[in-house]
Amino acid sequence: MGRPLIDGPLAATAVVGRSPAVIEPQLHQGELFWLEQRPQERGRCTLLWRRSPAEPAIELTPGDWNLRSRVHGFGGGAYAVGSSLVVFSQDGDGCLWCLERPGGKRSEAPQPRRLTAAAERSFGDGLIDERRGRWIGVMEAAGRDRLVAVPLAGGEPLVLHPAADFCSSPVLSPSGSHLAWLEWQQPFMPWESNQLWWATLASEGSLEQVHPIAGTASRSGVCSLFQPLWLPNGDLVVANDRSGWWNLERLAGAEQLKPAREPAAPLPWQPLLPMEAEFAMPQWVAGMRTTAWDGHKLVAAACFAGQWRLGEIKLPDAGIAPAGGTWQPIELPFDDLAGLWAENGRLVAVASGPSSGAGLLELDLASRRWSHRPAAITSGDSAPPVLTPAQISQPQPLWFAGHGGQPTHAWYYPPIAGPNPNSPLLVKGHSGPTAMARTGLNLLTQFWTSRGWGVLDVNYGGSTGFGRAYRRRLDGQWGVVDVADCAAAAGSVVAAGKASAARVAIEGGSAGGFTVLAALCFTETFSAGACRYGVADLAALAQDTHRFEAHYLDGLVGPWPEAKALYEQRSPLLHADAIHCPVIFFQGLQDTVVPPAQTEKMALALSNNGVPVEVHRFSEEGHGFRSGPVQVEVLEATEAFFRRHFAL
Numbered sequence: 001m002g003r004p005l006i007d008g009p010l011a012a013t014a015v016v017g018r019s020p021a022v023i024e025p026q027l028h029q030g031e032l033f034w035l036e037q038r039p040q041e042r043g044r045c046t047l048l049w050r051r052s053p054a055e056p057a058i059e060l061t062p063g064d065w066n067l068r069s070r071v072h073g074f075g076g077g078a079y080a081v082g083s084s085l086v087v088f089s090q091d092g093d094g095c096l097w098c099l100e101r102p103g104g105k106r107s108e109a110p111q112p113r114r115l116t117a118a119a120e121r122s123f124g125d126g127l128i129d130e131r132r133g134r135w136i137g138v139m140e141a142a143g144r145d146r147l148v149a150v151p152l153a154g155g156e157p158l159v160l161h162p163a164a165d166f167c168s169s170p171v172l173s174p175s176g177s178h179l180a181w182l183e184w185q186q187p188f189m190p191w192e193s194n195q196l197w198w199a200t201l202a203s204e205g206s207l208e209q210v211h212p213i214a215g216t217a218s219r220s221g222v223c224s225l226f227q228p229l230w231l232p233n234g235d236l237v238v239a240n241d242r243s244g245w246w247n248l249e250r251l252a253g254a255e256q257l258k259p260a261r262e263p264a265a266p267l268p269w270q271p272l273l274p275m276e277a278e279f280a281m282p283q284w285v286a287g288m289r290t291t292a293w294d295g296h297k298l299v300a301a302a303c304f305a306g307q308w309r310l311g312e313i314k315l316p317d318a319g320i321a322p323a324g325g326t327w328q329p330i331e332l333p334f335d336d337l338a339g340l341w342a343e344n345g346r347l348v349a350v351a352s353g354p355s356s357g358a359g360l361l362e363l364d365l366a367s368r369r370w371s372h373r374p375a376a377i378t379s380g381d382s383a384p385p386v387l388t389p390a391q392i393s394q395p396q397p398l399w400f401a402g403h404g405g406q407p408t409h410a411w412y413y414p415p416i417a418g419p420n421p422n423s424p425l426l427v428k429g430h431s432g433p434t435a436m437a438r439t440g441l442n443l444l445t446q447f448w449t450s451r452g453w454g455v456l457d458v459n460y461g462g463s464t465g466f467g468r469a470y471r472r473r474l475d476g477q478w479g480v481v482d483v484a485d486c487a488a489a490a491g492s493v494v495a496a497g498k499a500s501a502a503r504v505a506i507e508g509g510s511a512g513g514f515t516v517l518a519a520l521c522f523t524e525t526f527s528a529g530a531c532r533y534g535v536a537d538l539a540a541l542a543q544d545t546h547r548f549e550a551h552y553l554d555g556l557v558g559p560w561p562e563a564k565a566l567y568e569q570r571s572p573l574l575h576a577d578a579i580h581c582p583v584i585f586f587q588g589l590q591d592t593v594v595p596p597a598q599t600e601k602m603a604l605a606l607s608n609n610g611v612p613v614e615v616h617r618f619s620e621e622g623h624g625f626r627s628g629p630v631q632v633e634v635l636e637a638t639e640a641f642f643r644r645h646f647a648l
Contacts, residue, residue, distance in 0.1 A: 008450070009447075009450040009451045010443065010446055010447045010450045012447065012632045012635040012636045012639070013632055014443070015443040015444055015446070015447045015635060016039070016443070016444065016628070016631035016632055016634075016635055017039045017040065017627075017628025017629060017630075017631045017632045018039065018040060018628060019039075019357075019374060020036040020037055020038045020039070020040075021036065021037040021358065022034055022035075022036060022339075022350050022358065022359060022360045023035040023036070023037055023045065023339070023350070024076075024077070024078070024079070024287050024339055025339055025341055025348040025349065025350065025360060026081055026341050026348075027341050027342065027343040027346060027348055028081045028082075028083075028343070029083065030051075030052065030343070030344070031049065031050065031051050031052075031101075032049070032050045032348060032362075033047065033048065033049050033079070033081055033086070034047075034048050034348075034360060035047060035048070035067055035078065035079070036048055037626065039626060039627060039628030039631055040628045042620070042626065042627045042628075043625075043626020043627055044064075044065075044066045045066055045067045045068050045078065045091075046059055046060075046061045046062065046065060046066075046067065047059070047060045047061045047065075047067055047079060047086065047088065048060070049101075049102065051102070053362065053371075058102070060086070060099060060102075060110070061088075061099070061112070065090065065112070066090065066091040066092065067079055067088045067089065067090065067091070068089065068090075068091035069089040069122060069123065069124025069125070069286060070089075070091070070094060070122040070124070070140075071122045071123070071124035071125060071138050071140050071145075071286055072140065072166070072168075072285075072286070072547075072548040073546045073547070073548045073549075073592065073593060073623075074284050074285045074548065075124060075285055075286065076124065076125065076284075076285030076286035076287040076288065077124040077125035077126065077137070077138075077285075077286030077287035078124060078287075080126045080127050080128050080135060080137070081101070081128065082101075082128030082130055082152075083101075083128075083130055084100065084101055084103075085098050085099060085100050085101055085128075085152065086098060086099050086101060087115065087126065087128065087135045087150075087152070088112075089122070089123045089124050090112075093118045094118065094119070094120075094121060094122055094123070095114055095115070095116045095117070095118055095123075096114075096115040096116045096123050096135065096150055097112040097113065097114055097115060098112065098113060098115055098135075098152060099111065099112040099113070113154070114154065115135070115150055115151075115152070115154045115155070116150060116154070116155075116156070116157065117156070119141070120141065120142075121139055121140060121141035121142075122139070122140045122141070123137060123138070123139055123148075123150075123157075124137060124138055124286050124287075125137050125138040125168050125169065125170065125286035125287060126138070126170070127170060127171065127172055128152075129149070129172060129176065129205070130176070131176045132149070132176075132205045133151060133152045133153070134149045134150060134151050134152055134205070135149065135150045135152065136148070136149050136160070136170055136172070136179070137150075137170060138167055138168060138170070138286070139157055139159075140547075143547060144162065144163065144165065145163040145165065145166050145167045145168075146159045146160075146161065146162050146163060146167075147159070147160045147161040147163065147167055147170060147179075147181060147207075148160060149205060158205075160179075160205075160206065160207045161197075161199070161207050161210060163183050164183065164185050164217075165183070165184065165185040165186055166183065166184050166185070166186075166190070166548070167181055167182065167183045167197075168181065168182045168183075168190070168283065168286055169181055169182045169227060169228060169283075169286070171228050171229065171230055172230070173230045173234060173254070173255050174230055174231075174232050174233075174234065174255075175234070175255060176201065177200060177201055177255060178198065178199065178200055178201065178230075178254070178255050179198075179199050179201060179207065180196060180197065180198050180199075180213075180228045180230070180236060180254070181196075181197050181228070182194050182195065182196060182197070182225060182226075182228065182283075183195050183197055183212070183217075184217070185217055186550060186551040187551030187552075187554040187555065187559070188217075188222075188551075188555075189282075189549075189552055189555070190224065190226075190282075190283040191224050191226075191282040191283060191434060191464075191471075192222065192224060192555060193215070193216060193217070193218075193222035193223065193224060194215050194224055194225055195212040195214065195215035195216065195217055195225070196212065196213055196214040196215055196225050196228055196238055197210065197211065197212050197213070198210075198211055198212075198213045198236075198254070198257065199211070209258070213251070213254075213257070213267055214238065214240065214249075214251075214267070214269060215240075221242070223240055223241055223242035224240070224241045224246070224280075224468075225238050225239065225240050225241075226238065226239040226240075226246060226279075226280030226281070226283060226288075226290070227239060227280065227288065227289055227290060227291055229291050229292075229293065230254070230255075231250075231293060231298070232293070234253060234254060234255030234256065235250050235251060235252050235253065235254055236250070236251045236254035237249070237250050237251075237272070237291065237298065238251075239279045239280035239290070239291070240269070241278075241280070241468045243271070243274065244467050244468045244469060245275070245276055245277060245278060245467050245468065246278040246279050246280035246468075247271060247272070247273060247274055247275065247277070247279060248271075248272040248273055248279050248291065248300065248313070248325075249269045249270060249271050249272060250269070250270045250272055250315070251267060251268070251269050251270075252268070252270065270316070272313060272315065272316075272325035273302075273313060273325045273326075273327055275302075275327070276304075276467065277302040277303060277304050278302065278303040278464065278465055278466075278467070279291065279300055279301070279302050279303075281303075281338075281464055282432065282434040282435070282464055284432070284434075287339075288338070288339075289338075289339055289340050289341065290302075290337075290338070290340055291340060292340040292341055292342035292347060293342060294342035294343065294344065294345055294346065294347060294365055295342070295343060295344045295345060296345065297312050297313070297314070297365070298312070298313040298315060299311070299312055299313070299330075299340065299342050299347055299365065300313055300340070301337040301338070301340055301349070302327075303436075303464070303465045305397075305409070305465070305466065306397075306409055306411075306436060306437065306438075306439070306459055306465045306466065307335040307336075307439060307465075308334075308335055308336050308337040309329055309330075309335065309337075310329070310330045310332055310334075310337055310349075310363075311327050311328055311329045311330055312327075312328045312330065312365070313325050313326070313327060313328075314326040314328065330363070330365075330368065331368075332351070332353075332361075332363075332370065333353045333355070333356065334351040334352060334353040334356070334361065334372070334440070335352075335353055335354070335439050335440070336351065336352045336353065336358070336438045336439060336440035337349050337350070337351050337361075338350045338351075342365070345364065345365050345366050346362070346363070346364060346365065347361075347362070347363045347365055348360065348361065348362050348363075349361045349363075351372060351440075352438075352440025352441055353439070353440055353441065354392070354394050354395055354439050354440070354441060355389065355392055355394075355441055356372060356440070356441050357374055357440065357441045357442070357443065358374070358440055359372050359373050359374040360372070360373050360374075387441075387446065390416075391416060391446075391450070392441065392446060393413040393414055393415070393416055393445070393446060393449035393455070394413070395411040395412070395413055395439045395457075396411065396412045396413070396414070397409065397410075397411065397412075398410045398411065398412045398456070398489065398492065398493070400488055400489055400492040401488060402460065402461060402481070402484060402485040402488050402489070403461055403473070403477075403480065403481040403484035403485055403488070406461065406473070408458075408459070408460065408461060408485050408488070408489070409437075409459040409463075409466065410437065410456055410457060410458040410459055410489045411437050411439055411456075411457045411459075412454065412455070412456050412457075412493060412498075413445050413448075413449050413454065413455040413456075413457070414449065414454055414498065415449050415451075415452045415453055415454050416449050416450055416452075417452055419454050419497075419498035419499065420497070420498070421497050421498075421499070421500060422500045422503070423452060423453065423454050423498060423499045423500060423503070424452065424453045424454070424499065424500065424503035424504070424505065424642070424646055424648060425453065425454045425455075425456060425490060425493055425494070425498075425499035425500070425503065425504045425505070426448050426453050426454070426455050426456070426505050426506070426507060426642075427456045427458060427486050427489065427490050427504065427505070427506040427507075427526070428455065428456065428457045428458065428506075428507060428508060428512070429458060429460070429482065429486055429506060429507070429508035429511075429512035429513075429515035429516055429519070430457070430458075430459075430463070430508065430511075430512050431508065431509055431510040431511045431512045432462075432463075432464075432510075432511050432512075433460075433462045433463075433474060433478060433482060433511040433512070433514075433515070433556070434462060434463070434464050434471065435463065435464065436459055436463045436464045436465040437457035437458060437459045437463070444635065445457070447635065447639075448639075451639070452648075454493065454498055454499050456489050456490060456493055458485060458486050458489045460474075460481065460482040460485035460486055460489075460515070461473030461474050461477070461481040461482065461485055462474025462477075462478070462481060462482060474556060475555055475556070476555070476556070476557065476558055477556075478511075478514075478553075478556035478557055478570070479514065479515075479518045479522075479538075479557070479570035480570070482515045482518075483515060483518045483519045483522055483523060484523075486506060486515060486519055486525075487519060487523040487525040487526075490504050490506075490525050490526070491525065502527060503527060503646050503648075504525060504526050504527055505526060505527065505528040505529065505530070505642050505646070506519050506520070506526045506528075506529050506530075507529065507530035507531075507532075507638065508530075508531065508532070508534065509531075509532030509533055509534065509586075509624070510532070510533055510534065510535075510593070510594060510623065510624070511534075511535065512532075512534070513531040513532055513533060513534015513535060513594075514534050514535035514536070514538075514572070516529045516530065516531045516534060517529070517531055517534055517535075517536055517572035517579075517583075517602065518570065518572055520572070520578075520579045520581060520583065521572045521575045521576075521578045521579055522575070522578070526581065527581050527645075527646070528581050528582050528583070528584075528641070528642055528645050528646065529581065529582075529583045529584070530583070530584045530586075530638045530641070530642070531583060531584070531585050531586070531599070531602075532585075532586040532587075532625075532634065533586065533587055533588060533591055533593075533594050533599065533623055533624070534585075534594065534598070534599070534602075535594055535598060536571065536572050536573040536598045536599065536601060536602035537571050537572075537573040537574070537598055537601065537602075538553060538557060538567040538570060538571045539560070539564065539567045539568065539571060540595075540597070540598065541553065541594065541598070542557075542560040542567065543560070544595055545592075545593060545594070545595075546592050546593055549593065553567075557570065572602060573598075573601055573602050573605060576602065576605035576606055576609060577609055579606060579609075579611055580611060581611070581645075582611065582612035582613070582614075582641065582645045583603075583606060583611065583612075583613055583614075584613075584614040584615075584616070584637065584638060584641040585599050585602070585603050585613070585614070585615045585616065586615075586616045586618070586625075586634050586637075587599040587600075587615070587616070587617050587618070588617075588618050588620075588621030588622045588623065588624075588625065589617055589618065589619050589620075589621070590619075590620065590621060590622040591621070591622050591623045592622065592623065593622075593623035594623060596617070599615065600615075603615045612645065614637070614641055616633065616634065616637055618630050
């Protein structure tokens, strides 16, 4: 059967809740592994495996298995593949498990076995140390991260290194003699300031000569590093934003380093490609990868003004040229890339473009032949609908004068029928708030444009993809810069005659939900809002959130409680009487990032003021909705709410 063609507006059931998401693809010995998050199974993540491109995919963890790490609250890095087995974190019991890789003609799913006992701890972001028969990764327990080793035969974790606070991204050198990883300490987030650490591995597997070799743990000369990667010759590559952009740097001969405890001179890191592009992204989850070694060359994804491009990097000879690597673009119809992994001239990634939704990209780097399959096709589930080119609203770049008159970016999607002065406009405030508005085909956006709405996806100050200075516009200004930028973006579209000033709505989740509420409080631009698990009370959030974000607001607003007046000045809950337009709320009752009390108090305050309010609560959901039926309900309820109050 072919994929269904759509005639008319997209239905919510065709947009959300049916297509799995591809997560963390990996290549090992020519075989392909990846996770699928299935909304039709309440967001369960399962492991898929394919021996070769000519063979069908096999689900290795069917049934109730749910591969998910809870490290730092947002997880990621849920599995690691070795030569003979896979180690993964199972949601629910928080234990590490392993399963044998299928071999020979065997294709049935093997049975996992438990490696660690159940306890109050989380595992993730790991790798297989083949030489020593163990898994090395991050264990979060008792309010602290530790690098640990777990025997592949099973047993209690051995602590290799207790981080001062947080750690991530351990990578083993080609010879297995060295380990590198990232660390950071509160009040910093990893995209604000962190360090690259380095250690030798003793014969019995303990860490020796443990030292930071890049970055800083202080406010002096802060920089952010991302995804350390060893090259076969023992060089180490990492993205560093000390130039103002997350550019790649190389440390030649990193396996031969003998750093003193206080080095007399900085190590000779060499910039590879100095350019105004980002080779990294904010590290909210573990296992994020934008750079890979294919066996012969370095391949990387770089973000240019909000759009990702794939390219090969020709490295200069170590020790000869301090810089001068060359970038050779790989032409593909995709401008959103993540999760790069390469092996023997073959690359896999999660990719999407303006006319194709997120799926599994497989690329032969020599011939440039590629295939791209949505997750629904790889797993054999029902496919998403087909949109003809005429039914897809293409993103149009919009630069406008944002907060303080600074050039600010957004993507505008016109209604399929064409914009006019009476068109409703939906402004989207992304989460993070360090995220970015991406241009891969998003059926949620097309849902609105197929109904006559324009959609404005704003890269307000603080967004990623435009350099560190753009990202730091939000320092101390959350609730000011983002709000002003969203209002200015909407104003520019209305002024161009593409939307009605009386029909401008704003929606967002998490940090984007805070921007929604703040925009409704402190501007007159918007006539309705939709808030998903959003922040209403900044002071309450500063005192009642999870460990990873415990001091995030120090940088976004100010140190608590010293900056209490700013927290009160910007908290929508304390200015609820300034909101006069209808608001719809959605909240997961298992949310530990933004507790449900935030939504309950805000909705009650508005209701007591006579503002039309609608609240949807989901007993089994946390921060972000994983269940397909829940996603459908959220979209349908939002559209009906806006349509009713805009008299559409």
